[in-house]
Amino acid sequence: MSSSHVVKRLASTFTQRPSPPKGHLHFPQPSSTFPKGYVLTGLHAGVKKVAEKLDVAVILSTPPDGKPTAAAACFTRNAFKAAPVLVSNDILKRNGGYVRGVVVNSGCANAVTGKQGMEDAWAMVRETDALLPASASTEGGKKFEHETLVMSTGVIGQTLPISKILSGIQASKSTLSSDFSAWERAAKAFMTTDTFPKLRSRVFTVGGVEYRLAGMDKGAGMIHPDMGPASTSFSTPKQLHATLLGCIMTDAAVTPRSLQSALMYAVDRSFNSISVDGEMSTNDSIYLLANGAAAPQNSVPIDEETDPERYEVFKKELTDFAADLAKLVVRDGEGATKFVTVTVKGAPSYKDAHSVASRISTSALVKTALYGEDANWGRILAATGSVPLSPSLTTGEPTVIDPTKVSVTIVPADGTAPLPVLVNGEPENVDEDRAKEIMTQEDFELLVDLGGLGDGEAQYWTCDFSYEYVSINGDYRS
Amino acid sequence: MSSSHVVKRLASTFTQRPSPPKGHLHFPQPSSTFPKGYVLTGLHAGVKKVAEKLDVAVILSTPPDGKPTAAAACFTRNAFKAAPVLVSNDILKRNGGYVRGVVVNSGCANAVTGKQGMEDAWAMVRETDALLPASASTEGGKKFEHETLVMSTGVIGQTLPISKILSGIQASKSTLSSDFSAWERAAKAFMTTDTFPKLRSRVFTVGGVEYRLAGMDKGAGMIHPDMGPASTSFSTPKQLHATLLGCIMTDAAVTPRSLQSALMYAVDRSFNSISVDGEMSTNDSIYLLANGAAAPQNSVPIDEETDPERYEVFKKELTDFAADLAKLVVRDGEGATKFVTVTVKGAPSYKDAHSVASRISTSALVKTALYGEDANWGRILAATGSVPLSPSLTTGEPTVIDPTKVSVTIVPADGTAPLPVLVNGEPENVDEDRAKEIMTQEDFELLVDLGGLGDGEAQYWTCDFSYEYVSINGDYRS
Numbered sequence: 001m002s003s004s005h006v007v008k009r010l011a012s013t014f015t016q017r018p019s020p021p022k023g024h025l026h027f028p029q030p031s032s033t034f035p036k037g038y039v040l041t042g043l044h045a046g047v048k049k050v051a052e053k054l055d056v057a058v059i060l061s062t063p064p065d066g067k068p069t070a071a072a073a074c075f076t077r078n079a080f081k082a083a084p085v086l087v088s089n090d091i092l093k094r095n096g097g098y099v100r101g102v103v104v105n106s107g108c109a110n111a112v113t114g115k116q117g118m119e120d121a122w123a124m125v126r127e128t129d130a131l132l133p134a135s136a137s138t139e140g141g142k143k144f145e146h147e148t149l150v151m152s153t154g155v156i157g158q159t160l161p162i163s164k165i166l167s168g169i170q171a172s173k174s175t176l177s178s179d180f181s182a183w184e185r186a187a188k189a190f191m192t193t194d195t196f197p198k199l200r201s202r203v204f205t206v207g208g209v210e211y212r213l214a215g216m217d218k219g220a221g222m223i224h225p226d227m228g229p230a231s232t233s234f235s236t237p238k239q240l241h242a243t244l245l246g247c248i249m250t251d252a253a254v255t256p257r258s259l260q261s262a263l264m265y266a267v268d269r270s271f272n273s274i275s276v277d278g279e280m281s282t283n284d285s286i287y288l289l290a291n292g293a294a295a296p297q298n299s300v301p302i303d304e305e306t307d308p309e310r311y312e313v314f315k316k317e318l319t320d321f322a323a324d325l326a327k328l329v330v331r332d333g334e335g336a337t338k339f340v341t342v343t344v345k346g347a348p349s350y351k352d353a354h355s356v357a358s359r360i361s362t363s364a365l366v367k368t369a370l371y372g373e374d375a376n377w378g379r380i381l382a383a384t385g386s387v388p389l390s391p392s393l394t395t396g397e398p399t400v401i402d403p404t405k406v407s408v409t410i411v412p413a414d415g416t417a418p419l420p421v422l423v424n425g426e427p428e429n430v431d432e433d434r435a436k437e438i439m440t441q442e443d444f445e446l447l448v449d450l451g452g453l454g455d456g457e458a459q460y461w462t463c464d465f466s467y468e469y470v471s472i473n474g475d476y477r478s
Numbered sequence: 479m480s481s482s483h484v485v486k487r488l489a490s491t492f493t494q495r496p497s498p499p500k501g502h503l504h505f506p507q508p509s510s511t512f513p514k515g516y517v518l519t520g521l522h523a524g525v526k527k528v529a530e531k532l533d534v535a536v537i538l539s540t541p542p543d544g545k546p547t548a549a550a551a552c553f554t555r556n557a558f559k560a561a562p563v564l565v566s567n568d569i570l571k572r573n574g575g576y577v578r579g580v581v582v583n584s585g586c587a588n589a590v591t592g593k594q595g596m597e598d599a600w601a602m603v604r605e606t607d608a609l610l611p612a613s614a615s616t617e618g619g620k621k622f623e624h625e626t627l628v629m630s631t632g633v634i635g636q637t638l639p640i641s642k643i644l645s646g647i648q649a650s651k652s653t654l655s656s657d658f659s660a661w662e663r664a665a666k667a668f669m670t671t672d673t674f675p676k677l678r679s680r681v682f683t684v685g686g687v688e689y690r691l692a693g694m695d696k697g698a699g700m701i702h703p704d705m706g707p708a709s710t711s712f713s714t715p716k717q718l719h720a721t722l723l724g725c726i727m728t729d730a731a732v733t734p735r736s737l738q739s740a741l742m743y744a745v746d747r748s749f750n751s752i753s754v755d756g757e758m759s760t761n762d763s764i765y766l767l768a769n770g771a772a773a774p775q776n777s778v779p780i781d782e783e784t785d786p787e788r789y790e791v792f793k794k795e796l797t798d799f800a801a802d803l804a805k806l807v808v809r810d811g812e813g814a815t816k817f818v819t820v821t822v823k824g825a826p827s828y829k830d831a832h833s834v835a836s837r838i839s840t841s842a843l844v845k846t847a848l849y850g851e852d853a854n855w856g857r858i859l860a861a862t863g864s865v866p867l868s869p870s871l872t873t874g875e876p877t878v879i880d881p882t883k884v885s886v887t888i889v890p891a892d893g894t895a896p897l898p899v900l901v902n903g904e905p906e907n908v909d910e911d912r913a914k915e916i917m918t919q920e921d922f923e924l925l926v927d928l929g930g931l932g933d934g935e936a937q938y939w940t941c942d943f944s945y946e947y948v949s950i951n952g953d954y955r956s
Contacts (some may be wrong), residue, residue, distance in 0.1 A: 031726035079879040081570065112856065112905055157905040158858040222860065223842060277842040279857075280864035364755040364842070364943075365951055372952035378590070378634040379757075386758035396809035401557040412849060427590055427635045465842075466952075467945050473843055474850035474944075 016467045017371075019335050020442070026196040031180050033201040035212040035251035037063040037293025038077065039176040042185030044295065047107030047154070047161055047166025052215065056168040057189035058128060059102040059247060060176065062285030063293040066135060067217045068098040070447060071149065071292075072260040074267045076284035083110050083117035085285055087125060088149040092230045094239035097256025100135070101148035102247055102287055103128040105165055106192050106218070108321045109283055110152040120162045121191030124150045131176075136226070139295035143258070145383040151245045151285050153192055153218065183214065190218035190245055193472065198328040204317040206252065206302065206310050209292045213317065217286075219245030220409070221334040221473060222274035224362060225284040229264045244271060246325055252314060253301035255343070261304055262315040263288045270322035271356070274461045276333035278362035286322075298311035330461045335468030338370050341445040344384075348399050352389045357460035359387045367465035375435035377408045377421040384448055405451025494945045495849075497813050498920070503806060504674040509658055511679040513690040513729035515541035515771025520667030521648025522534040524631070525639055531621040534646040535667035536606060537580040537725060538654065541771040544613060546576040548731075548769075548779070550738040551627065552705035552745045554762035561588045561595035563763055565603060566627040567815070570708045575734025578613070579626035580725055580765055581606040583643055584670050584696070587761055588630040598640045601710045602628045608783040609654075629723045629763050631696065632668055661692060668696035668723055671950065674774060674888075676806040684730065684780065684788050689772045691795065695724030695764075695803045697953060699812040701754035703762040707742045719761035721904035722749060724803055730792060730954030731770025731779035739782055740793040741766045746798035751832065752939045754811035755947065756840035764800075765851035813946030816848050819923040825934035826877050830867045835938035838867045838924065845943035855899040857887045862881045862926055883929025888913065901930070 036201040040059040047055040073092055075085050082209045091099060103124050128148040135143070152160070176182070187197035201214040222243040254262070267286055292301065304311045331339050342361050347353035360366055365385040369376040384406070389399040404425040411418040419438060421430050438444050516689040539547040551570055553563050565922040569577060581602050588595045606626040613621070631636070654660070679692040700721040732740070745764055770779065782789045794954035809817050820839050825831035836845055841861040847854040862884070867877040882903040889896040897913060898906050916922050 060727065077864075077866075078860060080881050081882075112859070112900070114901070114904065222857075226864070279841060279843050279860065282860050282863060337692050363757060364947075365757050368948050368951035371948065374952075379700075381558050382556060382757065382760050383592070385760060386555075386704070388555075403558050422590075425590070465948060467948050469842075469946060470846050470849065470943060470945050473846035476853075 017337055019337055019468050022196050025331060028180060029201045033203050033212060034183060034214045035249050037061060037251055037291045038249050039178050040182050041172050041175040042189030043168055043172055046070040046164035047105055053183060054189035055105055055107045055460045056165060057104040057186040058169060058172040059186060060132060061100040061291040062133060063291040069100045069289050069294060070256045071097055071099040071257045072288045073230040073264040074263055074286045075230060076280060076282055077226050077228050078280050078282040079280045080153065082283040083113060083121040084152045084285060086148040087121040089230050091149060091379045094339060095144050099149050100132050101128045103148055103169060104151045104190055106158050106190055107154040108152060108158055109154045109156045110160050111156040111282055118145055120160045120376055121150050123162055123166060127166045131173055149287050153243060153245050153283055163383065182366050185215035187282045190216055192218060192269045193220040193320040193334060194218050194332055196332065198325060200324055202321055206313045206374050207294050211250060211252040213248060213321045215246060215248035215325050217329060219244040219329040220332050221277055221327055222279040222281045223274060223419045224278045224280055225271050226268055226280055227272055227284055227286060229260055239455050244284045246286040248288045250290045251294035252290050254290040255301045255303045258302060258304040258311055259288060259290050262318050265315055266319040266322040269319050270326040273329050273459060275325045275361045276330060276463055325389040327461050330463050333463035336463030337466055338464040340370055342460040342462060343447045344444060345457040346450040346452050348390055348454040349456040350458055352456035353456040356387045357458050359383050361460040361462035365467060369463035371466045375410060375421055375430060375439060380408055381445060399453060402451055406448040410438055410443060411445035411447050412438040495815055497815055499945050500674050500810055503809060506658060507679045511681050511690060512661060515539060515769045516727050516731055517656050518660050518664045519653040520663030521646055521650055524642035525583055527550045532663060532667035533583055533585045534643060535582040535664040536647060536650040538610060539578045539767050539769040540611060541769040543646055545770060547578045547767050548575055548737045549577040550575065550735045550741040550747040550766045551656050551708040552741055553708060553761055553765045554758060555704050555706050556758050556760040558760045560630065560761040561591060561599040562628040562630045565599040565763060569624050569627060573622050575738065577608045577625045577627050578610050581626055581647060582629045582668055584630040586630060586636055586638050587632045587634045588638050589634040589760055594637050598638045600629050601640055605644045609651055621792060627765050630726060631721060631761055639714050644800050662755040665694035667686065668694055670696060671698040671812060672696050672810055676745055676803065678802055680799055684791045687773050689728060691726060691728045691799045693724060693726035693803050695807060697722040697807040699754055700757040700759045701752060702756045702843050703746055703749050703760055704758055705750055705762055705764060719933055722731050722762045726766045728768045729772035730768050732768040733781045734781045735741035736782040736789055737766060737768050737781060740796050743793055744797040744800040748804040751937060752804045752808050753839045754808060754941055805828050805939050808941050811941035812950045813944040814941030815944055816942040817921045818848055820938040820940060821923060821925045823935040824928040826868055826932040827934040828936055831934040834862055834865045837861050839938040840853050842943060848942035849944045851914060851917040853888060853899055853908060853917060858886055858924060858926065877931060880929055882885050885927040887925040888916050889923035889925050890916040890919060891955035
């Protein structure tokens with residue numbers, strides 16, 4: 001730090017570049033790209049004060065032949081899990097991976113709300129169950145007691161205005177639809193500090209059959225999820241807080257076991273690879289439904305063990321799609337003015353590459369440098385060097401980075417030439433004008449090559465750290 | 479997040495409370511409280527541009543009987559270690575824990591400077607060696623080739639203006655002194671973005687004999703050290719960056735082995751328990767010299783194995799003193815307006831308590847809430863719950879927090895009543911006026927009780943996250 005910097009510190013002159021508007025990231029998508037066999041809606045039930053703000057979403061799977069819909073979930077690994085997380089995990093476990101409904105509220109996280117919170121989450125489930133058409137068939141002839149998963153996001157330590165929410169769920173019946181506007185309403189009902197609804201759809205092909213994926217998610221702050229698969233071991237009920245929620249639907253048919261395995265793979269490479277502020281929430285949840293409505297005549301669901309080829313294609317499509325949804329959250333990060341891809345390669349393993357990318361993506365010094373549009377590779381190296389790597393599998397010795405083999409490159413998103421700033425540990429004589437040219441753009445990539453420790457490679461998506469983030473979170477409750 | 483907050487996000491109105499002046503934390507201390515047998519100075523050699531800014535410190539141990547001075551060090555665990563770190567570790571190893579000099583420069587970190595950097599660090603060592611009086615005795619009759627440790631802090635990727643620094647070291651001879659003003663000059667030469675010199679001294683008693691400790695440190699940003707003991711296994715020479723530096727001197731006599739062990743214990747509970755921004759530097763170093771000048775007649779140095787009683791007293795005094803120095807760094811944290819103690823108890827182990835306290839202390843959401851003077855215990859819980867705890871020693875099963883047993887209390891520093899905000903997992907009906915009363919003060923404590931998982935307890939010291947931090951680090955190099 002130069003002495004002129006000391007003077008600058010004392011002067012404390014603030015300039016700000018506000019987060020640019022993101023409205024263009026929401027746009028109409030053709031109905032033909034949305035999965036068949038789903039009806040949904042979003043409405044204002046009264047959780048949020050402002051009447052125009054939607055706060056309850058209902059999503060029902062209604063495949064024409066009434067067969068069960070496979071479901072999978074990834075939940076936060078936080079020790080303080082919110083009531084909807086515990087209830088949804090319970091239902092998924094009881095049903096062996098089948099549900100037909102999802103109900104979501106924003107505005108209140110139903111977290112640290114004790115027994116009342118659990119009762120309220122169950123009440124939302126029951127009210128949504130009542131909207132479902134009678135099930136023509138159930139798995140192994142067994143009737144499911146509950147068929148709805150629940151999610152909540154918003155303020156914590158407050159109980160839900162449950163009667164308003166239940167009335168809202170009841171009233172939703174009349175507006176349930178498969179139109180684009182219904183998908184849009186549902187996506188809007190997920191929002192908290194989000195500045196636009198996050199909704200995407202796409203068509204893909206597996207084994208010559210056309211399927212569709214659609215999904216919505218929300219999140220802007222408290223974003224650094226680490227979600228594990230739906231599981232049988234959860235801590236006791238009493239918990240907290242809100243942030244990353246997502247729900248993905250497909251009209252492919254997939255077995256529950258394979259759906260869960262594909263979702264975990266996809267979430268690791270999408271939602272578990274983003275950071276706005278390094279904060280893991282207690283409500284983070286991603287749900288995935290697969291109702292087989294695309295090709296009812298094809299009665300063989302995709303399965304990892306019996307049909308690995310179709311499964312791999314599905315898993316890849318799902319991963320790409322989940323990454324698209326996850327990136328929308330980073331783009332809408334609280335105060336974010338940059339969208340930065342952090343790629344780490346040459347690590348001993350994927351896990352090591354992921355850890356280093358995560359550390360760079362959460363570094364306050366890296367993120368303030370991104371805001372300052374400053375090619376400060378020193379901060380990138382310092383963050384990189386602070387991560388302990390896995391010990392060598394062959395010798396058991398700690399893996400040590402060789403600084404003389406590490407390279408850092410800034411890669412513009414516009415296809416023009418990448419700018420190496422450190423090559424094999426030697427600082428390049430960087431053209432600062434060119435660096436500025438790249439970094440004043442909204443999108444670019446930081447590529448860190450650890451120099452041949454292995455073929456581990458991972459990507460992370462992060463944003464910058466701005467005055468606006470401090471402003472948004474410095475007086476959250478006031 | 480409430481819907482009114484969405485509106486607030488879009489409005490983005492910024493209010494700021496700048497970091498208050500900290501000059502009162504530097505004050506004269508009586509010469510009698512400084513350890514005997516040290517001369518030192520600080521001067522402007524020309525690394526920094528502004529002529530009034532001191533940038534080179536020289537510290538020599540000159541005990542009256544000329545006996546060797548024991549030395550210990552803790553260095554950053556970052557994979558990218560700066561040249562002065564590598565050179566100092568090498569000397570300490572060669573000498574078996576004896577040195578008599580320390581030389582420090584600020585303004586340039588001598589990091590990522592390749593072979594030239596290593597040569598420059600060695601040149602600083604040799605130039606300072608030349609200032610030392612001939613050694614009357616050496617350890618085991620062996621003459622040491624080098625007897626100086628070196629530290630650098632400042633900008634990275636630039637080589638030192640080495641001839642200016644060497645001239646400065648030479649010129650320092652005429653101003654070496656044991657006066658308070660000499661200690662002050664040395665402390666000033668450590669500074670980079672620090673707003674005041676960090677210098678403390680104290681008198682303590684071990685076994686009826688009076689000893690003294692004095693120390694200086696620096697740091698304001700890139701502060702989240704994790705330092706290990708001086709060691710024989712370091713990565714290859716090529717490295718980077720700058721921040722926490724400290725040097726502590728005592729006139730007690732301590733064996734090198736016990737000095738190293740006491741320093742590691744103290745550093746874990748002081749410098750390794752502070753965070754300004756969660757960033758581990760590549761230059762973090764703490765040195766400790768013990769020259770035995772207080773009681774030359776007492777020829778038996780303090781030793782852990784042969785004299786555990788005296789050793790424990792010394793270790794405790796050293797730990798308290800190191801914590802005092804470490805806290806000064808947090809007080810001067812870049813943009814800091816709050817000084818917050820984070821105490822975690824009821825954890826399975828000290829290590830677990832330390833991990834949880836560290837996570838809370840680095841959470842961007844907790845730290846922006848501190849800036850906003852907002853008793854947002856939800857963010858504290860979310861951070862707490864995101865830390866995986868050690869598995870049980872008896873069963874090997876993962877230790878799981880029971881949310882119904884967790885309590886959070888805000889403890890004012892003024893001795894008035896603590897304010898419980900969460901008791902056994904139940905949110906208290908918090909008196910928000912009282913919460914505000916406590917949190918508008920500069921100092922307070924966040925106490926998190928994990929509820930009897932064990933007797934692990936640890937403290938961390940952190941500051942808030944402000945606009946000013948973003949300002950300081952958003953255009954560091956421009």
